[in-house]
Amino acid sequence: MFHREGYKIIAITLILCIGLSIAIDQLIINTIARAILFAGVVILLILILQFFRNPKRKFINSSSQVLSPVDGKVVVIEEVFEKEYFKDKRLQVSVFMSPLNVHVTRYPVGGKVTYSKYHPGKYLVAWHPKSSEENERTTVVVKSESFGEVLHRQIAGALARRIVNYAVKDQEVDQASDSGFIKFGSRVDIFLPIGTKIDVQLNQVVKGGITVIAST
Template identity: 45%
Template sequence: MIHKEGISFLVYTLVIILLLLIFSFLLLSRLICIFLSIFFVILYLFFIFFFRNPKRNFYENYEKDHNQDIVISPADGKILEIKKIFENEFLKKNCICISIFMSPFDVHVNRFPVSGKIIYVKYYYGKYAIAWLPKASSNNEHTTIVVETNKGKKILFRQIAGFLARRIILYAKKNSLVKKGDEFGFIKFGSRVDVFLPLNSVILVKKGEKVVGGETKISIIPL
């Protein structure tokens, strides 16, 4: 399935590619036209691949039975870093931050890591440094979302644009009730998502591990 954010992009791109190929066949040699055709076909197939939106399901029976909040990965990608850090925008306390890097080959749909009520949403304009650099979390274009779970835990997470990313899409609205695994946004072409967890959280992933958005359990928050 193609994500809705990619439909208009794919249509416009296809029109531009077809026009370029028509002009190339009129003005250039046949050999060059063949190479250009192959290049554009591969490029367009990559764009289709990039905007894919696979269905994801997470079943919450476990946390209901064990009276815990399970945090799932908000994005596909690789665990870039797990560290203790002071969150100074909203939580104003030390947290465990899990950073997930999304390469251009990962699914770029972002999903809520927990269920609950959105109590804070903020968008920031910024630069486009490489997403894995530490300064990217504050200097790059980014968003901050905080969800308060049904058990009263406040979980903050950020979308951070990378070097190739040029647009963050955010669907989250303050005071909305949200369900774990549902979409809250999309980032185009390479980016990062950070999740800030309480210090007593049990971390279920390690640095360098691949995670799947909407499915992989990254943490358990005891009551």
């Protein structure tokens, strides 16, 4: 199963791979060179298909839990000053995604969207300290029953060149439903109220819509 954001790219890649295969078959005589080039075409197609995969998962929603918005690895757990929306101190949990991870972004909590904004910006590597403030990014805030307002921020990385954000202000959203998609590697930051019980550790591998990030 593939995510809708990948349909166009998958179709273009498939046409390109077919074209390259025909060209290789017609123009390359050397057997070893042909094999290497054919293998390269297959690998390209597999990488694109894997990147846009959207595996079926059984989500167990709970208003008393904050779920990971994406697949990846926890790289930050710290108290920070959130400048854009809250303008006060929050607990930040950041999940880094490699190009091999599923890149669907899911709502960590359910509730009402109170803020949704896109920011154009740079393409610093996703783990750069200033990427959260200077890279292309989207900021979404959802007001939940148990945690109040929870902010999650999609951040483009050095390879990511497009962030897709589905959140619309004032709409009601379900926990673990699609919030957006980030193409080709990046990270997502989650900002929680000070004192929230964090249930993950640094370098822990997490799954979007499955792993519990925090709980009451």
